[in-house]
Amino acid sequence: MNKINHQGVNSLVYGVLLNVKLHKMKRTQIILLLSPNEVRMIQMLDPQGTFSTYFDLTQISDIQQKEQSKLKIINIQGEYIKLYFENPFQLITIKEGLDYLIKEGNRIQKQLDSYNQIWSSALKLITKADIDMDNKLNFKEFQFLIGELQIEIPERKLIQIFEKNQKNNQLDEATLYKLLMDITRRHELTELYQKYSSKQEGMFEDPLQAMLMTDKDLQQFFKVEQAQNDYQPKRKQYNFYDFQNLIFSEENSLFQPTAVDLSQPITKYLINSSHNTYLETNQLTGESSCFAYQDAFKMGFKCVELDCWDGEDGEPKVTHGHTLVNDIKFKDVISTVRDFAFYKDNNPAILSLEMHCCLKQQKRIADLLQSILGEMLFVVKDFKQEKFSTLQQLQRRVLVKYKGDDQFLQEKLQTQSSTLFYTQSHDDMLITFDDDDNQDIQANVKQFSQTLDEHHKKICRELLEITSLYAVSLKLDKKPELVWIVSSVSEDKIQDVIKKSHGKFQEYVDNYFVRVYPLGLRFDSSNYDPFPSWTAGAQLVALNIQTKDLFMLQNYGMFLNSSYVLKSNQDVRMNIYVRIISATNLVWEEAKRRQEEIVDPYIKIRVAGNKDDVNKSDKWRTEVVQDNGYHPIFNYQCVIQLKHAQQDVIYVQAYSYSILGDSLLGQYCLSPLNLRTGYRIIPLLNSQFKTLANSYVLVQIKIEY
Known part of the structure; x- marks a missing residue:
């Protein structure tokens, strides 16, 4: 049983008056109280009674404490509520009360979902629709409920349904339950259910209600259709709605986790990497915060960037220099790194330091890294090691990337002639090839000679001692004497580097790190295609995670299974037979639009990755289903033929068609190597990559290797 803060819970049960700022609205006074009709909802009432709305406790993704007087509550759509308190004690009391109610709400949600997903969703909508709070719905309230469910029923037909089932111009809860069960039955599963049902009981109007699956029937279904030989039913009998709930449960997701080989040096892996991690929006006027680092780690990013500048009172700061x-x-x-770096898994974290600090504040940085991270901080012991440490050896360790220094590294390697060249600045580096006669590159060496002298003066010995990835120029014509290095190349140069290297780049990245970063001209924090760099073997392909675009979706799919993906030179060929059967709960992301407009959905499926596999994927798209976002039936089939599945991702997007431009409703992405066969659901994500409640695409998958 969860520990209860009685005072906090009671405040929310009986109502507490607070200053509140709702997402995109002005700050105002609002009474917060637990809904008397639905314990998973907090009701918000205007003190004058002119405003009433709800927020769903089961849809809260994060509660952030701002200073000693503010809480920011964020839902899975990225919308927020800010609560302002008179003192820290009131904040703590209400926060503990909310924490308890959220846990209880999620517990109840899980129980209801296991019983009936449809009714679980509808209960909360009924609470919102029941304006007069009498536990019954009049016609207007019933109409609102149907609209929220994105079910398109003509008003005349809706009136007929209401008149047939109403008592005293109201629909009670039992009647609503029956109506919604009839409306939301997944008829596309009927034939499948009948195929595996062996038992009949009693006399019913509906033949489906007379049929039952036994536990043996269900085991046979999972063995034959789902290729799961070890499925263990939890009870003896299953009716149609039980079977429907199993199909649409999280446990039946399309994604199949696979074990990760931890035995290889970490240069053998692609690593989930971010750029300008501190930013929440754009690079000129956007806001930076530690919450951006929290979000990055929660999403599975393992290489994060810190732009370090001199701060006041001798305390270095992280920001985007020379901007607003x-x-x-x-x-x-660094405290955030300590607390969240291993939130998703125990794979090592890499801190990429872009250094603009004076020597004194660099020393302060070294002190902070050691004192805050402690044993998490990885320090190089053997500079003559021929291969990087393995992923297993570096579990729950933090690696620091910092400028290399020729004199320091020569000392550690006990040599007088190092083949290493450190970077001139955070963006520019020397890239040389043994067959390159480009005079401009040679001129760059002289041009930066003065910069190199200044660089020597700013290098911090204390920071070098705890660095485990030394930033050096990319030099492909000779084998580096040190494995603990990383070279950075901008997105516009990397393909030229790969092409001119005549295969040497691929050999180089077997043992040494290369980081690719976005052009500085991307002021809007947009992204570039990561696949050419991944395909060539670059381990650290850094993207602007604050921008949730198509390339970020592909990055999500690449690292869905693990933050480290083992590179493979062995081609995996697959023929994937896909049947897109139907979808559930495809709705507009904006709440206002959901009430005013019904979607016209279609689904498209694409491949990103190796160019041999991408070219054929433009044609896979279902027909548009008019006026039905709640339960569109598609029955569309296609075959995805892949020659390099280990280098690809498959992404699925649901759109609403419009002659003025189609609108995204939901999306998902994963590696073909993580596909499960059989009848599976694709759990759709919104534009911010948060899971959409009860929004799925039902597919059937078969695979030939």
Whole structure:
């Protein structure tokens, strides 16, 4: 049983008056109280009674404490509510009360979902629709409920349904339950259910209600259709709605996790990497915060960037220099790294330091890294090691990337002639090839000679001692004497580097790190296609995670199974037979639009990755289903033929058609190597990559290798 803060819970049960700022609305006074009709909802009432709305406790993704007087509550759509408190004690009391109610709400949600997903969703909508709070719905309230469910029923037909089932111009809860069960039955599963049902009981109007699956029937279904020989039913008998709930449960997701080989040096892996991690929006005027680092780690990113600048009172700061972006303290960022770096898994984290600090504040940075991270901080012991440490050896360790220094590295390697060249600045580096006669590159060496002298003066010995990835120029004509290095190349140069290397780049990245980063001209924090760099073997392909575009979706799919993906030179060929059967709960992301407009959905499926596999994927798209976002039937079939499945991702997107431009309703992405066969659901994500409640695409998958 969860520990209860009685005072916090009671405040929310009986109502508490607070200053509140709703997403995209002005700050105002609002009474917060637990809904008397639905314990998974907090009701918000205007003190004058002119405003009433709800927020769903089961849809809260994060509660962030701002200073000592503010809480920011964020839902899975990225919408927020800010609560302002008179004192820290009131904040703590209400926060603990909310924490308890959220846990209880999620517990109840899970129980209801296991019983009946449809009714679970409808209960909360009924609470919102029941304006007069009498536990019954009049016609207007019933009409609102049907609209929220995105079910398109003509008003005349809706009136007929209501008149046939009403009592005293109201629909009670039992009647609503029956109506919704009839409306939301997944008829596309009927034939499948009948195929495996062996038992009949009693006399019913509906033949489906007379049929039952036994536990043996269900085991046979999972063995034959789902290729799951070890499925263990939880009870003896299953009716149609039980079977429907099993199909649409999270456990029946299309995604199949696979074990990760931890035995290889980490240069053998692609690593989930971010750029300008501190930013929440654009690079010129956007806001930076430690919450951006929290979000990055929660999403599975393992290489994060810290732009370090001199701060006040000797405390270094992280910010985007020479812009309007605000500052955050370096020590607060490192505390966030300590607390969240291993939130999703135990794979090592890499801190990419872009250094603009004076020597004194660099020393402070070294002190903070050691004191805050402690044993998490990985320090190089053997500089003559021929291969990087393995992923297993580096579990729950933090690696620091910092400028290489020729004199320091020669000392560690006990040599007088190092083949290493450190970077001139955070963006520019020397890239040389043994067959390159480009005079401009040779001129660059002289041009930066003065910069190199200044560089020597700014290098911090204390920071070098705890660095485990030394930033050096990319030099492909000779084998580096040190494995603990990383070279950075901008997105516009990487393909030229790969092409001119005549295969040497691929050999180089077997043992040494290469980081690819976005052009500085991407002021809007847009992204570039990561696949050419991944395909060539570059391990750290950094994207702007604050921008949830198509390339970020592909990155999501690439690292869905693990934050480290083992590179493979062995081609995996697959023929994937896909039947897109139907979808559930395809709705507009904006709440206002959901009430005003019904979607006209269609589904498209695409491949991103190796160019041999991408070219054939433009044609896979279902027909548009008019006026039915709640339960469109598609029955569309296609065959996806892949020659390099280990280098690809498959992404699915649901759109609503319009002559003015189609609108995204939901999306998902994963590696073909993580596909499960059989009748599976694709859990759709919104534009911010948060899971959409009860929004799925039902597919049937068969695979030939």
